[in-house]
Amino acid sequence: MGLLSRISLIFKAKVNKVLDKAENPNETLDYSYERQLEQLQNFKRAIVEITTSKKRLELQSAQLKADIDRMETQARQALAAGREDLARVVLTRKATAQQQLDDLNTQINTLNDQQQKLADAEARLSAKIEAFRTQKEVIKAQYSAAQAQVRISEAVTGISEEMTDIGTAIERARNKTAAMQARAGAIDELVNTGVLADVTQVGGGNDVDRELARISASASVDEELARMKAELGAPQQHQTLPPPGPSSSQS
Amino acid sequence: MIVRIQGEGQWELDQTQVAQLDKIDNEMVEVVDANNTARFAALLAEMLDFVRKNGRKLAPDEIAASELILPPADATLEEVRELFQDEGLISV
Numbered sequence: 001m002g003l004l005s006r007i008s009l010i011f012k013a014k015v016n017k018v019l020d021k022a023e024n025p026n027e028t029l030d031y032s033y034e035r036q037l038e039q040l041q042n043f044k045r046a047i048v049e050i051t052t053s054k055k056r057l058e059l060q061s062a063q064l065k066a067d068i069d070r071m072e073t074q075a076r077q078a079l080a081a082g083r084e085d086l087a088r089v090v091l092t093r094k095a096t097a098q099q100q101l102d103d104l105n106t107q108i109n110t111l112n113d114q115q116q117k118l119a120d121a122e123a124r125l126s127a128k129i130e131a132f133r134t135q136k137e138v139i140k141a142q143y144s145a146a147q148a149q150v151r152i153s154e155a156v157t158g159i160s161e162e163m164t165d166i167g168t169a170i171e172r173a174r175n176k177t178a179a180m181q182a183r184a185g186a187i188d189e190l191v192n193t194g195v196l197a198d199v200t201q202v203g204g205g206n207d208v209d210r211e212l213a214r215i216s217a218s219a220s221v222d223e224e225l226a227r228m229k230a231e232l233g234a235p236q237q238h239q240t241l242p243p244p245g246p247s248s249s250q251s
Numbered sequence: 252m253i254v255r256i257q258g259e260g261q262w263e264l265d266q267t268q269v270a271q272l273d274k275i276d277n278e279m280v281e282v283v284d285a286n287n288t289a290r291f292a293a294l295l296a297e298m299l300d301f302v303r304k305n306g307r308k309l310a311p312d313e314i315a316a317s318e319l320i321l322p323p324a325d326a327t328l329e330e331v332r333e334l335f336q337d338e339g340l341i342s343v
Binding site for chain 2: 002003004005006007008010011012110113114117118120121123124126127128130131132135154155157158159161165168169172
C-alpha cells in the first residue's frame, strides 16, 4: 500500500468518527449547523491558547537574550580588570546560553508558521460553515428526500473533513508547544541552579558575580584612597600638576 | 481528483497529475523503508509543491470530500513510519 493511501485511510477513519457523532443529518440540518458553529468556537479558543503559549516562549527568549547581553558586559568588565580567566568563564557560559536561545528561536519560528496555518484553516472552516448554512436552506427548499440525502451527506462529510484537519493541526501544534515549553522550562532550571550562568544578577551570589564584585569594590577602594591622599597632601599633589600655584599667586 | 494537504487545504488534480503523484508516492514508500530522513524531507516538499503548483486550489467556501490525504508539510519520517508499523508493513 502506498504512503498516501495509508495516510488517507487513517485520516478518513478520523473523519468517520466525527461523522458518527453527528445525528442523522437529514433530520437535523439545523442542529448540524449549530454543532459546526460550536466546534468553530472550540477551535478558536484552542488557537488562542496556542498563541498564548507561544507568547510565553517569546518572553522567555527575550529574557535569555537580556541575560546574554549582560554576560557580554560582564566579560568586558572582567577583561578591563585584567581578568581574562574570568572573562573566559563568562564567555563560555554565554556561548551555552546563546545556543539555547538559537534553539528556542528556531522553535518559535516553527510555531509562528503553524499559527499562521491554523488561522488560515480557521478562515477556511468559517467560509465552509457559512456556505453550509446557505446550502442547507437550498436543500430544504428544492430537493426530494433522496436527493437531499446525497447532498447533505456530501456537505457534512466535506465539513467534517475540514474539522478533522484543523483538529489534527491543533493537536500537533499543542504537542509541539508542550515539547518546547518543557525544554524552555529546562533552560530556566539551568539558569536557576546557576549551571547556565546567572552571572548577571547583583548579589546573585555565584562565583563570577563575587569575583567581579570584589574587583569592582577593590577598584573603588583604590579610587577613594587616591582621593583621600590627594586631599591630605594637596600641596604636593598640586606641584605635580600643570602650574596653577605660581600663576594664582601672581594675580 | 480532490486531494487535501493536511493543514493547508484542498486541490483538484487531473488524471495525469494523479499519476505523477503516484510515482512520488512509490518512491516515498522506499525512502521510508530505508529510513532515509534527508530524502524523505526533500521528496515530501517535492510532492506538496507539485500539488500546490499544478492543482486547482479549492475556494474556502467549496465544500468537498477529498479522495487522497497528503501529510502536512512538517511531517517527519518517524511520524509516517509509525503509520506503517501499525500495519506491520515495516518490520523493526
